[in-house]
Amino acid sequence: MSGQSAKSVLGYNPISDRIISIRLQAKPVNISIIQVYAPTSSVDEKIINYFYQELHETITVIKPQRSNLEKNHAMGRFGLGHLNERGEKLVDYCIENDLVLTNKLFQQHPRQLYNWVSPDAKYRNQIDYILIRHRWRSSVKVAKTYPGADCGSDHQLLTAEIRCKLKIVKRDVLPRRYDVKQIHDQYRAEVRNSFKKCRAPWISDKVVALADVRRQIKPNGLHNERDRSQYKHLRRSIQRVTRQDKRTFLERKCREIESHFVNNHSRDFFKALKEITGKRAVKLNVVKDGDGAILTESHQIKDRWKEYCQRLYDSKDADQVTKAIEPNILRSEVEFAIKKIKNRKTPGHDDIPAELLKETGDEGITLMHNVT
Structure with missing residues (x-):
């Protein structure tokens, strides 16, 4: 997520290795996004049914909704190719849960409809989808793929532009502390670096050069074996060099931290330690109910705390607590x-x-x- 969108996060829930959900604060209602990696058609039918059952429970926990949707409204009129058995199952699931396939709502060039190409480049299929509640169908401005996007996958990048207004979640702001001795050097460095592309500190120029080469191959289309082989080779090379650069960076930082510790430079020690351990974790204003489901709405959270405190003070042990009288502070x-x-x-x-x-x-x- 972008830094601006991350300010609207209320909470997230990793349900399984195939399903994860995130809750965003927005107007007029909060938004729930579910990221799903569905099993392929070669998987056993029991695994498919269990996946859809788990997905249904996830959607029901967020907000159960009755559906009177028809098949043509769930599918749209501008799909690619013909539905197979798995596609029919997905459409039935959309009808049952009042969902719409946004990919099929807009008339696009076939190049912006398919999102997977077979290894022999003979078949182009539409197997990735973005689903939305039928109530908010008019909020979707466009949904299409970008075949030339360098996303490091044999799938094409699928996007949807949706009208929504996010709200920033109010959290406690930590005071910013400045090192007065280094303020002039830091200011000059920030001004100089503001014109440079932001990237992780361990990424070297070699990785950037390899990524530029890989980015030039994808827009032309991976139509032959030579291009596909070169693209996979570059992807593996980027991953390998990035791991090496990160390992070298961490080793250098660890030696620096050890030197500060030996010389009793506690301030520099914790500053260098914070650089490799990451930033302070964002406090999420979410709680779980008695059944373990995550609550993100403010009124639900208040009711849950009320219920918890009532159970806590209504217990039998509460009557046995005695309050000791402490002397005044000198x-x-x-x-x-x-x-x-x-x-x-x-x-x-x-x-x-x-x-x-x-x-x-x-x-x-x-x-x-x-x-x-």
Whole structure:
């Protein structure tokens, strides 16, 4: 997802190795997206039925809906080729769950309809689909494939343009801390790098050059064995070189971290450690109900917390808890606590750093003691 879309994420749920769902906050209603990798036609029928059962449970948990959809409304009029047995099963599933195949809604050139080409380049099939509720069918502006897109797969890139308005989920913003000693160098570096293409720090120019060569092959179409073989060879080479570059980068960073640790440079140690461990995980405002289903709506989350607290305090053990009376806090204790606070630490909700508390002197200690 793009950085802007990621701000609207309410939660996600990896159901299985074939199904994953994500919930986005939007207007006028929230949006659920389900990514599915369906079994091929060569798989046993029991696996197919289990897959559709699991998918049906996923959709039902999100929002069950009654369907009065007809077959021609679910399919559209602009498909490619003829339906086989698996295609008929997919259409029946769409009718049952009030879904529409967006690929078949718009009249396109056949090149923008097929999304898979057989190894001998004799057959072009439409086997990947984007489904949407029939209620929101008019929100889909266009759905088509991009045969020339370099996506590192023998399938063609399938996209859909949908009208929707996402809302940013309000989360606690961590204060940004600057290294005053390096601010001038950082500013010049950011200005210089703002004109460069953003990429991972371990990706070398060799990988970029190989990706450019691979990108030039895909638009011409992989129509012969030579082009397909060259494309696969470049894809494997990019993966191999990228792994080598990342391994070299991590080894260099580990040596740097070890050097900071040995020399007791704690600030540089944690800064370098954060570079390889990643950014702080985004806190998702989701909870699970009693059956384990993920709740993303605010009113559902509030009801779940209400139910949890009622069960917690209605238990028999709650009557046995006794509240101990603690003595008042002494002024000397407040003074000792303020002096023991470490400098250069992230402030709390009041955004008051430790350095300011220490600079208040006796008056500040007295004021803090009166507050307690």
